[in-house]
Amino acid sequence: MDMWSKAKYIIGLSGFVLIIGATVIIDGCKTKSGSNLQDTNDVELSSSQLVTKYCTKCHKLVPVNALTKDVWLNHTLVAMAPYLQIATYGTEFYRPDTAKGISISDWARIVDYYKKNAPTNPLPQKRPDSLVNDWAGFSLKKPSSTADVDLAFTTMVSIDPQSHVIYSADNVKAKLYKWDSNLNASPVTQLPSAAVSMAYVKDGSYYNGVITCIGEVAPKDFPNGKVLSLDLAAKGAMPKVIESDLSRPMQTSAIDVNKDGLMDYVISSRGKLRGHLFVMKQKADHTFDRVSLKDSDGVVQTVVGDFNKDGWPDIMALYGNNNEGISLFTNDKKGGFTERRLLSLPPVYGSSSFQLADVDKDGDLDVILTCGYNFGDSRIKKPYHGLYIYKNNGNWSLEQSYFYPINGCTKAIATDFDRDGDLDIVASAFFADLQSQPAESFIYFENDKAGHYIPHAVPVSKYGRWFDMAVGDVNGDGKPDVVLGNYSQGMTIDHNKNPYQNGNIPLIVLENHTGKKIG
Numbered sequence: 001m002d003m004w005s006k007a008k009y010i011i012g013l014s015g016f017v018l019i020i021g022a023t024v025i026i027d028g029c030k031t032k033s034g035s036n037l038q039d040t041n042d043v044e045l046s047s048s049q050l051v052t053k054y055c056t057k058c059h060k061l062v063p064v065n066a067l068t069k070d071v072w073l074n075h076t077l078v079a080m081a082p083y084l085q086i087a088t089y090g091t092e093f094y095r096p097d098t099a100k101g102i103s104i105s106d107w108a109r110i111v112d113y114y115k116k117n118a119p120t121n122p123l124p125q126k127r128p129d130s131l132v133n134d135w136a137g138f139s140l141k142k143p144s145s146t147a148d149v150d151l152a153f154t155t156m157v158s159i160d161p162q163s164h165v166i167y168s169a170d171n172v173k174a175k176l177y178k179w180d181s182n183l184n185a186s187p188v189t190q191l192p193s194a195a196v197s198m199a200y201v202k203d204g205s206y207y208n209g210v211i212t213c214i215g216e217v218a219p220k221d222f223p224n225g226k227v228l229s230l231d232l233a234a235k236g237a238m239p240k241v242i243e244s245d246l247s248r249p250m251q252t253s254a255i256d257v258n259k260d261g262l263m264d265y266v267i268s269s270r271g272k273l274r275g276h277l278f279v280m281k282q283k284a285d286h287t288f289d290r291v292s293l294k295d296s297d298g299v300v301q302t303v304v305g306d307f308n309k310d311g312w313p314d315i316m317a318l319y320g321n322n323n324e325g326i327s328l329f330t331n332d333k334k335g336g337f338t339e340r341r342l343l344s345l346p347p348v349y350g351s352s353s354f355q356l357a358d359v360d361k362d363g364d365l366d367v368i369l370t371c372g373y374n375f376g377d378s379r380i381k382k383p384y385h386g387l388y389i390y391k392n393n394g395n396w397s398l399e400q401s402y403f404y405p406i407n408g409c410t411k412a413i414a415t416d417f418d419r420d421g422d423l424d425i426v427a428s429a430f431f432a433d434l435q436s437q438p439a440e441s442f443i444y445f446e447n448d449k450a451g452h453y454i455p456h457a458v459p460v461s462k463y464g465r466w467f468d469m470a471v472g473d474v475n476g477d478g479k480p481d482v483v484l485g486n487y488s489q490g491m492t493i494d495h496n497k498n499p500y501q502n503g504n505i506p507l508i509v510l511e512n513h514t515g516k517k518i519g
Contacts, residue, residue: 058322059322064113069114071377073114084101086099086104093107125383126383126405130455134458135458137514139511139513140463141183142505142509144182147177149170149506151170151489152503155169155171156195160209160472162206165179166507174213175190181475189237195214199252201229209229210229213225214249221247221272225269227252227280228242247270250301251302253304257281258281262282266280274297276292276296294329294339298319305356307365315329316328321373324344325345326342327339340396349385351369352371352372353410355367360401368389369387369389370387370388370412370427371384372410379494380495385405387412412427412428413425426445428468430487435497438462438498442484458510461498464487464505468485479512481511481512483510
């Protein structure tokens, strides 16, 4: 009997990439064990147990109703099959003679479980408060001149904390631009690829810009990313390479790992299937040694600080795909770090950014998290995308205290916008539902009382799709303003196509006029 005859259970499916899990139910943003997925017979029980057994080896369980039936059957299970030594041939599954993993009958039970229990349509959002459509004390400022920026493919916006100058970068000409107070742009320097973040490292009386150039914006394992240092005070200065040969680096943080007075750097290299968290240790001759902190794809961002209060700098890292969540890397004072997992999320959440801030004023830093990266293979609206706040109950024991659903939420930044003594939050969404609710692409969360926010939908969606966001005092009036970078075309999904597709505005500024009636 040949291989095809032995494959007695053939399942017709098609699709591409994502890894799965699954047996709990989502209620809004919270998960519950059991719920309405009660096992009715031994076969169903076996299916549920098989899902738990095989779908939690690499990541947290994904709720069965986190994705639709179509996505589970035609995309997610297809991607999972090879990890369990189930092969694909066209649109069919079979188990090769040499396979040692799951049996074809057990695989069929897993598929049947999702056929029976996954919803046909995505679950709806459950918002605790309705959006208030107003300008909320902000006013719009658009560019006067865009220099040689032909199309709005802005990948980065950043604000120099000393000069208040806005910098931006694009994915067409791969240049760094500088914007004056009237929003006239001028090119600063050529970059090897699109910049996606810039850190400011003080060197005497001025700042150097540490620029992370992604290499490939689309998910690819190709090591053409670089991290550069640029003297922002010297006109015509050329960038110096800190590190190259990186797979989709997303962000770089400055840290003096061994307290030797020389600045080191932490690089978040996301990759696609192959990523890394690197520490670049600076030597006396000002060259760097690359030290791999952890070999794992999906690292999106780091925050540096003394998180255990022992006088040594630690690293907190966010992972945005596969084994999603936040890890704390504690400095062992010997040049190394010890990892402690603080938060784990299912691999469909698309964790995209985080910030540490004392939201509840109890003296402990809390976590503000956004979930919404949606350019994987389950490109549907997801009710668990949005803005999260996790309270720190002490020693980094995290408990979810707030959630507001936003399709495709990309970034959140907290500061006291209205100067009333508490933290407000602005959130942007690159993968927002621009077809039916474009207002969610930028929301200002006004903190009106402890633990509660008024969500203001500021009407700026017609001006672009917000790939990046920065907050700082742009006009020098002492109030934090917002800069939004427009990546107008590309990387779209059905519900995310902007009917305006404004390709002529690289960025906009929302000037903060708290206390005034605007619009």
